[in-house]
Amino acid sequence: MKYTGGCHCGKVRFEVEMEIGKPISCNCSICQKKGTLLSFAPTKQFTLLQGQNALTDYQFHKHVIHHLFCSTCGVTSFANGSTPDGQEVKAINVRCLDGVDLDKIEVIKYDGKSK
Numbered sequence: 001m002k003y004t005g006g007c008h009c010g011k012v013r014f015e016v017e018m019e020i021g022k023p024i025s026c027n028c029s030i031c032q033k034k035g036t037l038l039s040f041a042p043t044k045q046f047t048l049l050q051g052q053n054a055l056t057d058y059q060f061h062k063h064v065i066h067h068l069f070c071s072t073c074g075v076t077s078f079a080n081g082s083t084p085d086g087q088e089v090k091a092i093n094v095r096c097l098d099g100v101d102l103d104k105i106e107v108i109k110y111d112g113k114s115k
């Protein structure tokens, strides 16, 4: 499926080819506070349509994931990460995809806190 999405103010917009599947609700220190619901897509299936300059990068812990957010509205619509075998992935905040009914999606709890 091809989805479009972005932040709240509209500066950050992207397009991604992915299956939402069952997004994760993670209890790690940042996801707990942000409330993101994440599904993952290979970076090559993701296109940032606009907003490169609007993104602020936040890193902590092992500095593996780039927790990007819009510097105007503060919304995290996606993050840059990598799989254990080194493939680049986009962690898409399913809450920021256009036209997705979150009430129809099953969410899996992920214990990121213990990782």
Ligand SMILES: [Zn+2]
Pocket: 007, 008, 009, 010, 011, 012, 070, 071, 072, 073, 074, 075
């Ligand atoms: Zn914004």
